[in-house]
Amino acid sequence: MTSLALHLDRTAPAPLGVQLADAVRDRVTDGRLRPGERLPSSRALAVELGVARSVVEQAWAQLVAEGWLEGRHGSGTFVAAGRSAGAAPRPRRPSPATGEAPLVRLDTGTPWIDPRHQGLWRRAWRDVAAATPPRGYDDPRGLPELRAELAARLTRTRGLEVDPDDVRVTVGTTDGLRHLLGALAPGPVGVEDPGYRAAVATVEAAGRRVVDLPPGAAGSDLRGLAAAYVTPAHQHPLGRTMPGAERLALLAAAREAGAVLVEDDYDSEFRYDVAPIPALASLDRERVAYLGTTSKSVSPSLRLGWVVPPAGLGARIDEQRARTHDAAPWPVQRAYLSLLREGYVDRVVRSARRTYAARAARVVEVLGAHLDGPVAGMYATVPLPADAARRARDAALAAGFDVPLLDDYCRSVPRSGLVLGFGGCTDAELDRALAAVTAALRA
Incomplete structure (x- = not known):
């Protein structure tokens, strides 16, 4: 078993679990920890570092999710990936603490x-400051006015004819996916390989098995799957657009399997060779769940998105969100509403x-x-x-x-x-x- 000899700084702003994960990740990527090496148990390392066991478990879970470590049932935690023997060291990333320029x-x-549009951005947040927030918990589906604007925009830009009641405002794409997973029937979920890593992590965090599908799920048999996650407008990360024939074949496979297609409309608005291609959901609202986000157009840090679920799933999502008071932050929704109305987006x-x-x-x-x-x-x-x-x-x-x-x-x-x-x-x-x-x- 490998001894780590780590030091955690309790005065630093970063949480102890983050510090621990960063330190172990550095040792893996620079070769000090080799693939196959066994690490101390969470209990033993917690005693050695003088921290709660949950701190170590949090760090180990993060590194397992990233693929640096792997847990083997009954055996412990091992290094899963890193620099092999004899390989050149990976260049270390500059640290702001050293005074070097950040990457x-x-x-x-x-x-x-x-930057020419910053004035409209600032005006939106002034509108938020002048508005009166709701007295209690907000509608978990999202602000009615914002859902109306989103429905109109989806109809205009994505060929998706929806009503405001069809749209649910979320805290980004993965949040929308999480809500869909909670409303789906039991079963594994197919995800494109290569594909969006955050989607894989979200499916796994929901306790569902991930089944690897080819990009676009072309020719895939979807039987046995509860859903298949795809990025047809601009496949992530290969960049391919799903042709019309493949879209129809994928819809037919989903109908035969009784599976839901989850369409992540990844950066669909940024076609500059032709007009943006209509959403897959425009071909079959009963079989396709649509995910959208502000991250690629306005800002990832805004943490706002939307989901248009198929008929039958929306009510389940609404019930769960109402029980848990799960709603997108009102100030962010109100600001984005202003950004849409003022033409900023x-x-x-x-x-x-x-x-x-x-x-x-x-x-x-x-x-x-x-x-x-x-x-x-x-x-x-x-x-x-x-x-x-x-x-x-x-x-x-x-x-x-x-x-x-x-x-x-x-x-x-x-x-x-x-x-x-x-x-x-x-x-x-x-x-x-x-x-x-x-x-x-x-x-």
Whole structure:
């Protein structure tokens, strides 16, 4: 059993469980802890560190969910993944405490927001300050006015004809998925592989088994599944749009299996080659649950989304949320209502679409030889051999950019490459990141 020799700072702002998880993760990624090594039990390590056992259990659960550790029934907790013997050390990320510049994360979910529209953003929050909040617990379905605006917007932009009573406001996409899982019949849930890691974690946290499906669930037999989670508008993370024939085949498979399709409409508004493709749910409201979010258009930190459940599931969701007083925060709903009414959302989406089109063209210009399809949305997937992908990732880190690896999104299907987001950066930063990546690939 490996001794960790850790120190936790009780005066630091970070919780002890987070400190412990960070310390162990660092030891795994830099090679001090090797795959297969057994770690102390939560009870033993809690005694050694002088903390509650729950602190260690929290850290172990986080690292298991991230794939760094694995629990073996009756045997203990072991290192599941890390740097193999003889491999080059992974560059350490700069820490704000050292005075170094923080990394620019080029991920798939950080949007670009045109600063010219900040006035409307500030006005929305002034409207919140002037409004009168509800006297008690709010409607768990969400503000009626906001649901009306969302219903109209979904009809206009996504071809999804819904009424305000069909829409439920949530605390983001995974919150909407969590509510759907609580209303579904028992059974496992299919998720695309590679796919959205937060969706996998949400399904597992709900106590359901995850069944790996090919991207878009093309040709899949869905029998035995309660649901299948898909991203048809812009498959996450491969970037492919599901063709019409595959959409119809997927709907037929879901009907035959009696399964619900959960459509995460991931960055669907940011097509710049053609008009945004209508939502899958527009083809069958009885079989498809629709998930949307403000994260890709306004801000991930707003933590607001919506779900349009199929008939029959909405009442179950409402009953559960009413019992637990589970509702999206009123101030955030009220602010987003103002942002919609004042045209802020439409303006930032139009601005971002133009910016992403220009940045996608730059990515194609520099990395076109490595791409195997058109670039859309706010990221580009770059297939590469595993060693070339790691070399490019490490070069980007050394230049100050955190670029995710494609295999980070994979579970059972081996794929390698980079997933290069270009929303949460400036044009100059994107050029520097591309220069570092291409230099590493040439080497």
